[in-house]
Amino acid sequence: MRGGTWIYAHNKIHQVEHENVGTEGAHKTELLAEAGARKLTRYTKRRIREHPARVVEKWEHRTVRTNADLHFQKMAQEHPELQSTTVSRFLQKQKIRRDYQKKARQAAKEGAKAAQKTGTAMEKLGRAVGGAIKRHPIGALLLLLLFAMFMILNSAFSAIPILSSGMMNAVVGTSYTSEDTDLLAVEDSYVSLESGLQTRIDNIERDNPGYDEYRYSLDEIIHNPHELASYLTALYKTYTPSEVRAELQRVFEKQYTLTLTEIVEVRYRTETDTWTDEDGNSHTDTYEVAYDYYILDVELTNRPITSFAPGLLNAEQLEMYHVYLATGGNKPLLFGGGSPDGTPSEDLSGVQFEDGTRPGNPAVIEIAKSQVGNVGGQPFWSWYGFDSRVAWCACFVSWCYDRAGMSEPRFASCSTQGIPWFQSHGQWGGRSYPDIAPGDAIFFDWEGDGRADHVGLVVGTDGERVYTVEGNSGDACKIKSYPIGSNLIYGYGLMNWN
Numbered sequence: 001m002r003g004g005t006w007i008y009a010h011n012k013i014h015q016v017e018h019e020n021v022g023t024e025g026a027h028k029t030e031l032l033a034e035a036g037a038r039k040l041t042r043y044t045k046r047r048i049r050e051h052p053a054r055v056v057e058k059w060e061h062r063t064v065r066t067n068a069d070l071h072f073q074k075m076a077q078e079h080p081e082l083q084s085t086t087v088s089r090f091l092q093k094q095k096i097r098r099d100y101q102k103k104a105r106q107a108a109k110e111g112a113k114a115a116q117k118t119g120t121a122m123e124k125l126g127r128a129v130g131g132a133i134k135r136h137p138i139g140a141l142l143l144l145l146l147f148a149m150f151m152i153l154n155s156a157f158s159a160i161p162i163l164s165s166g167m168m169n170a171v172v173g174t175s176y177t178s179e180d181t182d183l184l185a186v187e188d189s190y191v192s193l194e195s196g197l198q199t200r201i202d203n204i205e206r207d208n209p210g211y212d213e214y215r216y217s218l219d220e221i222i223h224n225p226h227e228l229a230s231y232l233t234a235l236y237k238t239y240t241p242s243e244v245r246a247e248l249q250r251v252f253e254k255q256y257t258l259t260l261t262e263i264v265e266v267r268y269r270t271e272t273d274t275w276t277d278e279d280g281n282s283h284t285d286t287y288e289v290a291y292d293y294y295i296l297d298v299e300l301t302n303r304p305i306t307s308f309a310p311g312l313l314n315a316e317q318l319e320m321y322h323v324y325l326a327t328g329g330n331k332p333l334l335f336g337g338g339s340p341d342g343t344p345s346e347d348l349s350g351v352q353f354e355d356g357t358r359p360g361n362p363a364v365i366e367i368a369k370s371q372v373g374n375v376g377g378q379p380f381w382s383w384y385g386f387d388s389r390v391a392w393c394a395c396f397v398s399w400c401y402d403r404a405g406m407s408e409p410r411f412a413s414c415s416t417q418g419i420p421w422f423q424s425h426g427q428w429g430g431r432s433y434p435d436i437a438p439g440d441a442i443f444f445d446w447e448g449d450g451r452a453d454h455v456g457l458v459v460g461t462d463g464e465r466v467y468t469v470e471g472n473s474g475d476a477c478k479i480k481s482y483p484i485g486s487n488l489i490y491g492y493g494l495m496n497w498n
Contacts (some may be wrong), residue, residue: 024028055088176229176329177238184451185241186232187225187335191416193252194221197300200258202330204298208260219302223255224390227305230324234317252309256300256379263295304387305487319380335413338472339446339454345372347480348467353460360437360458361497364404368457368469371396374477384412393455394418396471397441400457404439409493414452422493430491432485436461439494442468452490456480 002148176183198221200207213478232239232247268288276282306325310318332338375383377392383402384395390412397418398410411417418441422428436442436458444454456470465481466489482488 062177088419103138125146174327174330176233176324176331176334177418178233178240180331180334182240183229183331183334186239186244187417189230189241189245190223190228190248190252191380191413193248194223194256197221197256197258201300202297204260204296208296211262211294213293213295215297216299217294218298218300220385221256221300221302222385223305224386225413226325226328226390227309229329229335230321231305231313233307233324233329234321254312255303255305257303259297259301261297261299263297265293265295266290267293275331306387308376332391335391335453338393339444339470339474339480341478341480342474345476346467346481348459348479351460351467352462353467354463356435356436356461358435358494359494359497360460361439362497364400364439364495365457365459365469367403368396368477369401369459369479371400371471371477372469372479374471375475377472377475380471384410386412393470393472396477397455397457409441414455416453418493419443419452419491427494427496429494431487431489431491433492433494436466436492437495437497438496439497441495442466443490443493445490446488448487455493456493 037349075310150375178186205211228251231251235247236244268290271287271289272284273285273287275285309321313321328334377389377395380395380399381388381390381392383399384392386395394412394414394417398412401409409418409421411421419428422441429440438458438460440458442458443452444456445451446453454470454472456468459467459469459479461467461484464484466484467479467481469477469479471477483487
């Protein structure tokens with residue numbers, strides 16, 4: 001009866017399809033819903049019928065294996081002779097397993113009977129659901145679509161915590177794991193080793209007197225702090241200054257090689273000898289006299305840590321070294337040398353600068369302003385002597401001074417080189433210094449930890465703000481400005497242009 005009703009309905013719909021396009025669409029939707037309903041009904045019935053058997057089978061395999069092993073271990077403790085040979089252990093296990101399989105199959109049959117009753121009830125429910133779908137096919141299709149959308153959205157929202165966790169793990173996995181205080185203390189220790197090396201070179205002639213000539217061939221004493229931190233993190237994961245003291249010395253000795261070589265050259269000098277003959281005539285003889293000329297040849301070579309790290313790290317450590325180096329340990333400003341400011345360069349048009357009592361050097365500023373828009377810091381860091389990109393704000397300032405004809409100051413680190421140079425030359429002004437001039441170096445403390453981590457050049461002031469040209473401001477050369485006396489300003493390196 002129900003099938004005849006459906007056939008009659010189909011025929012009636014077909015009679016008006018050519019007159020009503022909307023009806024034709026409805027009929028196609030109905031047919032699609034019926035097909036989906038039939039497939040859903042069959043799938044539901046099959047899963048309901050098979051579910052008890054699947055559960056029993058899985059339970060049987062897992063239980064037999066686990067219980068047999070546990071039982072054998074118990075028997076082995078009570079009867080050590082079972083462990084005498086490999087064959088006896090194997091036979092005992094097989095016997096125990098067969099016993100448990102027999103018991104498990106009996107238990108499974110009883111469980112299946114109970115599950116069959118549940119399955120029958122669920123099958124009846126499935127038939128009822130199927131009937132409802134056939135009576136309301138379009139509604140069922142809409143429900144299916146809503147269910148599909150729900151599952152998609154649910155999967156998407158479920159993935160958000162996983163994605164977030166993955167991103168967090170990625171950040172943690174590429175970060176320096178030591179405390180910032182330890183990272184900075186180790187860096188200071190390495191700088192102290194470099195300072196000691198510089199002192200030794202400065203005193204070469206005092207400590208090695210008596211030579212006719214001293215010849216110097218010296219690489220610059222400088223290192224990339226992130227190369228050092230990346231190397232130590234890859235090697236130790238987490239470290240303190242005391243834990244890496246010996247390793248620091250090893251790295252230092254591989255990076256720097258100071259060689260003193262004595263060279264003896266045979267040279268000749270012209271000498272004269274005046275004498276008087278028996279007639280009272282004076283004579284002068286000229287001749288060449290050989291002598292030893294002593295030269296002390298002083299050579300310093302500097303190998304970047306990257307060049308010898310592969311020989312000190314295993315493959316996994318070397319891979320992590322390159323990861324830390326690429327990310328800067330997710331602390332790119334830790335050792336100084338950059339600004340995180342990603343905002344655009346500012347416009348100086350309309351700014352009315354006030355003149356101070358110090359004249360400054362506008363030529364340096366014109367050189368610096370000509371580089372606005374540079375991204376990546378080339379040629380500044382390569383000019384300084386680095387083989388690859390480093391935090392290059394100090395290199396930029398040094399490059400500008402060099403282009404203006406000054407060999408000093410020349411520095412690549414704000415806190416360990418730049419500021420000590422200005423302070424040791426009596427050319428330092430604090431945050432509120434009132435008479436800054438074009439070309440002065442302006443140092444910043446982004447972290448508020450009392451250490452300078454960025455440097456630029458002063459363009460001038462309008463009485464309320466100080467305007468600057470900075471390298472490595474968001475990895476670019478930009479013009480920026482700050483309120484006079486801003487807490488971001490660490491102090492000023494004063495260039496005595498007169």
